[in-house]
Amino acid sequence: MPDPLVQEYLDRFATLLGPTPVKTVTVDVLGTGRRIHLKLEGHNVTGSIKARTAYGLVRGLAEDGRLRPGAHLLESTSGNLGVALASMARFLGMRFTAVIDPMITAESRKRLVDLDANIVEVDEPDPAGGYLLSRLAKVSELLDRDDRYVWVDQYNSARNPDIHRRMTGPEILDQMVTPPDAVFAAISTGGTFAGLSRCFRENRPQTHMVAVDVNGSVAFGGRPGRRHLPGVGASRRSAFLDDSLVDHLTYTSIEEAVYYCRTLLRESGIHLGGSAGAVVAACVRYLAEHPEIREPLCVCADGGEKYRSTVYSDAWLDTIRGPAAPAASRRAAEVAVSR
Ligand SMILES: Cc1ncc(COP(=O)(O)O)c(C=O)c1O
Structure with a gap:
C-alpha cells in the first residue's frame, strides 16, 4: 500500500486527467468526404497524453x-x-x-x-x-x-500500457456514440498503442488497430536511421508490442506529418503536435485503401504550441531536408471542420 499522503496526492492528480475532447474533421480522400475523429490529448493537464x-x-x-x-x-x-x-x-x-x-x-x-x-x-x-x-x-x-x-522506466514498466488499457481506452469507448472502427496511434515506447489495443481487443475486437511509426525507427525492428520528429519512433524495439496487438503497421515521413499539421491548423484551427500530424497522415492513407472504415479515430498525443520552432517552422524543415528540396505544401487532401 502506498503512503496515505502519497496516495492522496495521486488521487488528486488523477482528477486532473481526461476526459479529453474528440473533435471531428472531414477530409477529402480521393474525392470523397471522409470523417476523422481526433482525440485531442494535448488537453490533458501537462499538455500531452x-x-x-x-x-x-x-x-x-x-x-x-x-x-x-x-x-x-x-x-x-x-x-x-x-x-x-x-x-x-x-x-x-x-x-x-x-x-x-x-x-x-x-x-x-x-x-x-x-x-x-x-x-x-x-x-x-x-x-x-x-x-x-x-x-x-x-x-x-x-x-x-x-x-x-x-x-521510472517507461520502456519496461507494465504500468505504462496498463494505464491506457484501463483509462484512455475506456474513455474513448464511453465518449463516442458510435465506437471507432479503426484506431490510429503513434509509437514510441509502444505503451499507448499496446494499452489501447488490449482495451479494444477485450471490448470491441472488430476495431482495426493501426500503429504509426516513422522512418528510421526500430520500434518494430528493421534498419535504424536518423529521426527528426520529437516524441515518435524509437531506437530500440518496443517491449510492449507483439503481432497480436497490431492489425496494420505504417510508416510516415516528416513531410507528410508536417503537411497535415499545417493543413489542419490552416483549415480547421486545430493545432496538432508532430506525431499527431503523422497519425493523421497515416489515417488518410489508410482510408484511401479502406472505403469500409466510417469512424476512424486518431489519438493525437499533444498539441502544436511547443512545435512552433520545429514542425511549424520552414527554417527547421530546411535544415532537415536541405533548402533545395521542394516545399512541403503537397496538396493531398482538403480538410475542413465538419458540422
Ligand atoms: C508526442 C508523442 N507522440 C506519441 C507518443 C506515444 O508514445 P508511446 O508509444 O511511448 O506511448 C507520445 C507519448 O505518449 C508523445 O508524447
Whole structure:
C-alpha cells in the first residue's frame, strides 16, 4: 500500500486527467468526404497524453513501495513524459531528474526548467540513429552513482500500457456514440498503442488497430536511421508490442506529418503536435485503401504550441531536408471542420 499522503496526492492528480475532447474533421480522400475523429490529448493537464502515462507509472512505483521518503525520480525522456513527471514530482514534493537529448523542443526544455526539474543532457547519438540508447546508458550511470534515484522506466514498466488499457481506452469507448472502427496511434515506447489495443481487443475486437511509426525507427525492428520528429519512433524495439496487438503497421515521413499539421491548423484551427500530424497522415492513407472504415479515430498525443520552432517552422524543415528540396505544401487532401 502506498503512503496515505502519497496516495492522496495521486488521487488528486488523477482528477486532473481526461476526459479529453474528440473533435471531428472531414477530409477529402480521393474525392470523397471522409470523417476523422481526433482525440485531442494535448488537453490533458501537462499538455500531452504522457500525463496519463506518468500517473500510471508513478502510481505503480507507489504501490510497489518504491517511493520512500527522499526518493528522487529519474527518467530518460525526449519531452512530454519529462514535463508530466516534473509536474507530478512537484505535486508529490519529490525531486525529478530528466535525462534528455538535443531532440527536445526548446519549449519542452523551458517547461522542465520552469518546473524545477534537474536536467542531464546527452549529446552523442546512439548507433541506431537516435539518442535513446545514449540516454539509457546515462540513466544506468546515475543509478549506480546514487541509490536515492528511482528509475521510472517507461520502456519496461507494465504500468505504462496498463494505464491506457484501463483509462484512455475506456474513455474513448464511453465518449463516442458510435465506437471507432479503426484506431490510429503513434509509437514510441509502444505503451499507448499496446494499452489501447488490449482495451479494444477485450471490448470491441472488430476495431482495426493501426500503429504509426516513422522512418528510421526500430520500434518494430528493421534498419535504424536518423529521426527528426520529437516524441515518435524509437531506437530500440518496443517491449510492449507483439503481432497480436497490431492489425496494420505504417510508416510516415516528416513531410507528410508536417503537411497535415499545417493543413489542419490552416483549415480547421486545430493545432496538432508532430506525431499527431503523422497519425493523421497515416489515417488518410489508410482510408484511401479502406472505403469500409466510417469512424476512424486518431489519438493525437499533444498539441502544436511547443512545435512552433520545429514542425511549424520552414527554417527547421530546411535544415532537415536541405533548402533545395521542394516545399512541403503537397496538396493531398482538403480538410475542413465538419458540422
Ligand atoms: C508526442 C508523442 N507522440 C506519441 C507518443 C506515444 O508514445 P508511446 O508509444 O511511448 O506511448 C507520445 C507519448 O505518449 C508523445 O508524447
